[in-house]
Amino acid sequence: MADTPLPPDRETLTHTLQATGLPAAIVAHLAAQARPAVLMPTTAGDEDAIPAGASKLGGRPDLPQGMAWPLRPPYPDADRRAQYYNRKADDLLANPPSWARTKGVEWFSNEHRAKAQAVAKDFPLAFFGQFNLAELAQAPGFDPVFPTEGRLLVFYDYWIEPEEFTPEAAVGWRVIWDPSPVAELVRAPVPQALLAISNDEWSCVFPPAPVTTQHSVITPMPFNDKGWDAFPLEDNAEFTAYDAWFCAFGTPDEKNRDNHQFGGFPQPLQNGLQARSQLAANGLNCGGNIWHTAQAKALLESAAQWRLVVQIGADPHARFADVGAYYVMMREADIVARRFDQARVVYQCD
Structure with missing residues (x-):
């Protein structure tokens, strides 16, 4: 400390x-x-x-009226990323580590499969915070x-956590400067896709x-x-x-x-x-x-x-x-x- x-x-x-x-x-x-x-x-x-x-971390962002919650597009190297996650899913099933058995190997394997699909499509970014x-x-x-x-405002693909050292990773975050008057802001609802991958132990919200x-x-x-x-x-x-x-x-x-x-x-x-x-x-x-x-x-x-x-x-x-x-x-x-x-x-x- x-x-x-x-x-x-x-x-x-x-x-x-x-x-x-x-x-x-x-x-x-x-x-x-x-x-x-x-x-x-x-x-x-x-x-x-x-x-x-x-200014705050987390919660729901205050966006200008008419602005949608930021989505990232498919990663430009989505095929490579999908292969990586599918391979991890296969490896878990073939050689289940001890740490995965407590929750269920299939649960972790299915999460990797879901990530393999997510990198190839539009997906909402997690909201990190806004700074007045x-x-x-x-x-x-x-x-x-x-x-x-x-x-x-800072949004980030917290689920995938893209590596910063590749050009393709840049779709995995959005930093937005919004000069709109406060009176024009709307507190955005959290997208269902983020809620669906969040639970009591781990969350994108x-x-x-x-x-x-x-x-x-x-x-x-x-x-x-x-x-x-x-x-x-x-x-x-x-x-x-x-x-x-x-x-x-x-x-x-x-x-x-x-x-x-x-x-x-x-x-x-x-x-x-x-x-x-x-x-x-x-x-x-x-x-x-x-x-x-x-x-x-x-x-x-x-x-x-x-x-x-x-x-x-x-x-x-x-x-x-x-x-x-x-x-x-x-x-x-x-x-x-x-x-x-x-x-x-x-x-x-x-």
Whole structure:
């Protein structure tokens, strides 16, 4: 569990960095690079008591009149995905593992068959949350690169959980900026297809968890950020000092921590947030040996343009599992141009 909250301002960040013994020039450089962000703690909520357009995780989205619940189309590589799920279904029946016997091998096998069919047709995306930008913009930690009106809504194929490193996975999420007036919003009913695959043990429909009073922080740059230039990572003493300081803030898959964040630097659970986003967004499958090709190397030169929009971590109120976190990533130029359809949603776990 994290023992140290993220610093509330640059002065505090500088003071705690100085205590690591890092050289003054490096401390000043890292403090200057740190980005403001807004943390978004949640509480348990009643859907009917949450105002239209308010920031929340889970529940039902507030959509403009006439806008349907977002569906993803069939995955472009649906045949490959269907073969994968059908093979898993066959393997379960042929060699039932001990963990599957408690519920019934056929139940798990049938779920894989259902996924094999679902990837080849339109299917509703799970609603992760909506974030009221006008309210968030009142916090000092709100980065003015983002819009200051409307809402940002995040939908994701939680059932399939598409890998972020393939171009084809991009149909598995939708990030929508909706500037509609609040008076024009309608709280959408949950599609039956999502309800049909949800139960008491696992669900694609999350309980509503409204965001309570948000607060501002300054977020330090992770050493695996593509913009890292504070010191060579081969310097063991400086790396060890910074890593221990950074890790003390914790990770967004922990309990009793503010895991949800708008803007700033992320607290990644793995490497590759920017690099994988850059390659996959440019049509390269980076799940293999593409990294050493000339095309990949050329693209990676500008991977630092990708930055965090929203980080969604473990949440006991919305019942997001505490086994990872979701990161909405965008190029800064796309944020400025309000091209939120270009966002990528990356899931990471330890």
